[in-house]
Amino acid sequence: MESDVSANSRLTITAHALTWIGLYQRRGHEVATSEQIATSVNTNPVVIRRLLAELRKAGLVDSQRGAGWMLVRDLAAITLLDVYQAIEPGPVFALHRATPDPECVVGHGIGPAMAAVYEEVEAALRGELAKTTLEDVLRDVLKAA
Amino acid sequence: MESDVSANSRLTITAHALTWIGLYQRRGHEVATSEQIATSVNTNPVVIRRLLAELRKAGLVDSQRGAGWMLVRDLAAITLLDVYQAIEPGPVFALHRATPDPECVVGHGIGPAMAAVYEEVEAALRGELAKTTLEDVLRDVLKAA
DNA sequence: CTACTCGTAACAGTATTTGTTACAAAGACG
DNA sequence: CGTCTTTGTAACAAATACTGTTACGAGTAG
Helix, strand or coil: CCCCCCCECHHHHHHHHHHHHHHHHHCCCCCECHHHHHHHHCCCHHHHHHHHHHHHHCCCEEEECCCEEEECCCHHHCEHHHHHHHHCCCCCECCCCCCCCCCCHHHHHHHHHHHHHHHHHHHHHHHHHHCCEHHHHHHHHHHHC | CCCCCCCECHHHHHHHHHHHHHHHHHCCCCCECHHHHHHHHCCCHHHHHHHHHHHHHCCCEEEECCCEEEECCCHHHCEHHHHHHHHCCCCCECCCCCCCCCCCHHHHHHHHHHHHHHHHHHHHHHHHHHCCEHHHHHHHHHHHC
């Protein structure tokens, strides 16, 4: 009814996947398959492969056919900002879809004014995401168990 | 191609509308019509009425049939956070759509862990939006002219 | 060769945002 | 009282995004 599916669960899913791989590797395994991860996340393996493919482009994970996925960096060296930037290239806020009336004072100047604000907002958002590493996330997860 | 329409322009449009009303009133007019505002924003009047209707619920503006819209508070007393909260009730990030595997350590603990992070991120976002008033926006707009 | 898994295209279903038309409702005013 | 203006909303279409799903080709290991 008001489940708000507009919001992205991509960061949640991806952080979940990476944390799972990290814990699995820490327990002595080489690689994790997308199906194993998908079982924990409760989704389809293709969803996992799609997201992890983005992370591979960003150099956070690597994969091998017939085997599975592995971390390139340690969990402590990956922040949520790294993950966010790998999977969410777009901004949170957008300017006008259609160019406002340039004859109007407000229509002329509102774009740059709002853009300046949005830049600071996104910087604050990124700064906050950078504070948390996946090691922090795993610590919280294990503490809750 | 890469226009990123996923991002919301609602905050931009609404801030534009309020700033326009504020300037119009400052020039001696009582009310502004949705059609006047829509001309400056370059959109349909119904889009303006829909967004301003949300703001009316939040007590930021008022309207009269056959007349138009007016500010309830001064521009200096309205922050972008006020506007944001009036039109964007949902969070930026969402948790899993389907409940993750509760048998898995990660699946069990990842939800609360990410929720805690998201809460701080949204707090930072709100804090940043609260720093700017519509008076600040109007000042920027007039400075650019 | 066989089996396993990744890599990816293709598609459907759902939801949101935006733009648009249409029309009823409420006031202002002569 | 009748007319005109504008709001208040419903209804609909188009564009976009996200998620889930099936299908199948492409590597790699044993």
